[in-house]
Amino acid sequence: MRGKLGFLVMAWVSCAVAGGVADVAVFAGATPAIEEPATRAQTRDYAALSKEIYAELIAFRSTADMPENVKAAAEAIQRRLIDAGFPAEDVQVVSPDPALGSVVARFRGQAPGGGPPTREPVMLMAHIDVVDALRSDWDFEPFELREIDGYFYGRGTEDNKAGIAHIVTSFIWMRDEGYVPDRDLIAVFTADEETSSDAIKYLVRERRDLVDSAFAINADAGGGELFDGEPNIFNVQAAEKIYVTFRFTATNPGGHSSRPRPDNAIYELTMALARLSEFTFPVDVGEVARLYFERSSSFTDGQAAVDMQAVAKDPPDGAAAARLSADSPFYNAILHTTCVATRLAAGHADNALPQTAEATVNCRVLPGQNPDDVEATLREVVGNDEIQITRVNTPTASDPSPLTEEIMGILEPIVEDMWPGVPIIPTMSPGATDGNYVRNAGIPVYGVAAIFGDPNDSRAHGQNERVGIKEYYDAQEFWYRLLKSLSGG
């Protein structure tokens, strides 16, 4: 393990050394005809380029409220790729909404003997937008890349600008080398993953011509887990739960609070919520969760290891599932559909009986289950026809993406070489990303951010977001190798 890591560190050191020669290359560049693409690749420092792109992206406050910044970031990415030699018609800023912009960049491939590629393209996904961050909540300016004690800090360092920097750098690196993939590689950087996901919906539904692919690799999910600072497991996100929100509404004629009546909208609603709080949806272990528990059990100790084996059996052991769920909200979320109260609003005056009481109940439905059945179950649990249950959003079903031999055959050698002995574990996200809509459109999606981190210290959407500097550069190396391996290199 040490030897392999040593090799990787050497690879980067040699890049850095090559970077030292870059001045000469720039100087030689005064006679452009001399500089062959391969020469440029040999003398350019791609770790430095990756960081430069990363820093440029972090500096855009690309939030939902500031679409002009999202668009400016999209145009900056477009400029980088065109400046690197990609034809302008292959690097588009696309959007149904002129105020926004998603980037679709196609690295054109060729069949090995020449001519159009015979293999279908692969889509590479990341998103440009970020959840906003306030200077007052952070220890420093969030929209500035900062290096402190082995970490890169800044909004979007994890979610999801590292992914864009890794893909863009790999594109430029391969192009500099004169590399020709044996299939098209299509980078898709969306504008609104954190809010509506309208950009990806538009691309897969209305602009399928631009993005149609055999499968997609998503930089916005999956990753590696560090245990005591050492790489422990490599997660591939192969499924996501379905997001559906309900509103529970209790109504009442109301009246003066000095003359209370037995029926009361707030009491009825809270009793319904109390029943919901005691209800658990049945255990359902799909293929991805089964593999996850089976593989995780081998590096877990004690009762938890035994329980993981037991839930991976068919049928899963109910008592084991209950113990795992009690120990971990994450295990609970991947073993069950969940519905939880998230917001509450009721009454209109301190001295009036409430006429309306409303609760928001957010459900995360296991893939393969039907949101209609979840709604029917909620009505049963509430057990009160006076409480109206309505849907706030239309759920998008998303079938799990099977971990095919092709995918494992590509990932396993790279992961084994870079992080020897670290197993690849398929995971299901309790949350949802743009990947959901791509799966729904019939394109399998695999989340492989490849940035290792402490699973108990994820700061995406939170304060002082960060990723390890070494882990960032390792992931850059991983993406470069992955894109080559996906395309015959």
Ligand SMILES: [Zn+2]
């Ligand atoms: Zn994200």
